[in-house]
Amino acid sequence: MDLTESLDNEIWTGSFENQMEIPGGFLWAKNDAEFLYLAVDFVEDTNNDPGTGDYFWLTFDTNRNRAITPNSDINYGVYPNQPNKMGKQLYLGPGRWTGLLNTPSDSACRYDFGASPNSTTPHRIWKFKLDLNELNVSLATWWYLPYTYFGLRIHSSAPSLNYDTPSNFYTSFSNLHRIQFSRKPTIPQSLQGPEIGSVGLIPSSQIHATTGRATTLKTYYVKTNNHAFGGTLNLIGNRLKMQAVAGMVGSQYYRVLHREGTSGSFDNFTSGWTNYRLVGTNYIPINIAPNSAGYYFLYNPSSYDFSIDDLLMQFDSRLLKTGIHQFQVEFYNYGSGTYSKISNPAQTLTIYIDNNVPQVSIDAIMHGSQQVNACGIVNLNGNTTDGIKVKFDAYDTEGNLLSYKVYAKYGEGHTQSLRSETHEGSGVTLWKGSNNLIAPQSGVYVPPVTCAYSFNVVALARTTNGYGDIGRNSASRFVTILK
Structure with missing residues (x-):
């Protein structure tokens, strides 16, 4: 994501609609698998005077314990009179820091001045690209939604403005704001499989049909290069297929089929897991398991918002042998006590599973x-x-x-x-x-x-x-x- 793009560019889609109001303006946020992107739309500062004492502080509680941890928690700031050069310092205690560290970092900031969807009057805009590894945030955790805590100061010398949110965040982390990271980027339909759209965030089309190893495009946000699969795996359905099936008359179910290797019959493959459904403003745990006949109820993606959308199955691949495994999905309509197959599987997903460490x-x-x-x-x-x-x-x-x-x-x-x-x-x-x-x-x-x-x-x-x-x-x- 390019920080030079203006706030009305399509790359910021969704940020304006879900912006956070802060003193002096608004805060926008997006993330991919590598970076958190923030934009401070500082609508009150209408004086275009970069490098004259204007600055920001951007603090992160890297271990998420709501307490200042010396030599761990980060405060980002701008170099004096260099509005497009960001440095970082570590907290030593309340209101005490190490000073700017001369260490390599992929994090960056950019100063802009112009209009935005919040105001047609030109004003100051700060934009940030923050390395998730630096923030100690991993999107690989499936058992909870990744998050962090942060505080922000924006300061202007002319007009004279100084806003902290929350107040005094740099002396106490007890009231820091929480930011929840998304693990639900949209995978282009053209990259998805017809039934199993992806494994986690890796599109099925990027998994070699013979070797079962993943190689994603160099521009893709999950980097793989002939990777095997391991750990807890999520088989994500093709949303358009799921919506089409779930929209049929009656109740819809599905089965996941599996075989080891590339020959022999497929067997019904079952697992149990917990997904989290958004109800109001809270995610409520939903335990998912097959019914007594071995079928899973098909949740209509148009009606249910889960923390992991379109999840067909979650399973522990460590229970399977190292090597090639193949999966299929069958969709069924249930009525009058009978499960009727809607169609034969249109896809066989091949993945190489390896949970051995070097x-x-x-x-x-x-x-x-x-x-x-x-x-x-x-x-x-x-x-x-x-x-x-x-x-x-x-x-x-x-x-x-x-x-x-x-x-x-x-x-x-x-x-x-x-x-x-x-x-x-x-x-x-x-x-x-x-x-x-x-x-x-x-x-x-x-x-x-x-x-x-x-x-x-x-x-x-x-x-x-x-x-x-x-x-x-x-x-x-x-x-x-x-x-």
Whole structure:
């Protein structure tokens, strides 16, 4: 989403209709799988004077405990006299911060001045793009709707305006505003399957019909590159198909069919789960399970608003074996005690399920030809070129390795990278990684100071639950190094 686009551009559709009134103006919000987008429509500030002391504070309670957590909770602000450069600082306590941190960030802001749907008089507009990882927000959680707490200050020097919402938010988080994130983006109909539209947010058309692995378009908000599936999976129906069936006379039901592999008969596949239906302003839990005959009631998407819309089935893929699995959906009309099939399945969805995590180990910490045991002590005797090597394994039998990294950690959270590699950089379709690797690849790691060091290997699986990457494994070993 491009912050240069004006507020009347279609990318902000829905934000105006659901805007929040705040002192001095209005707050708009949208999100995708990577960023939260905010726009402060500051209609009271009609003086176009960027860089003259106007600023904002934008605070987030990153662990959502409604209390200030030192060195965790974030306050974003603008650099002095640079209205399009945003920095961040961490809270140290009520009204105390670390100062602007010089750390890389994908978050950004933009200053605009012009009209908006709220006022034809040109006025100040702040727009923000905030990295969800930085906010400690994950859309991969299916068991609750992701959210965070925030506070906002907008300040203008001319006219003289200063608004905090809520009041004194920077000294107490007890009354911070809550923002609920959407996991319900619209998947283009052209990308959906005719009956099973998607697995989570991954369109069925982006899942290879033979390998069962997902590769989404590079511009798509859920990034996959030959990913397997794992964890709790949501089979999302094609809304147009569901509406058409649910609109028929009588009561409509459906069954989900499954088979392991690509041959043999399909069997009725059942699971139970909880979805949350919007009633008034609250989401009410609805327990969903098949009836005694093994059929699910088909909720009409036109009449029911669920936290996960169009959900045909939610199941734990860890109960299934690693490998290819296929699914179909059959729709039925019920009347006079009989279930009548409306049509044969028009789609067979193939997915590769892999819930194994990569194999990770530290085989040895080497100082020259000597192996250093865990909790051992290495004395470099002032040699500025002497150092350490790490022998390790990062391997995935199924070829579903996303990345690995090796790093040293010491002191007050300092880290130094020793080696890393990614699936994309490997050039291998089914990348397994390797055993008997060495970090660094050449030379040795020269520790900067005398300290206790942890050497760490972390490997991520190239596995998705349809909303984000899942599956990781790690290993670590501690030694003390004397410079």
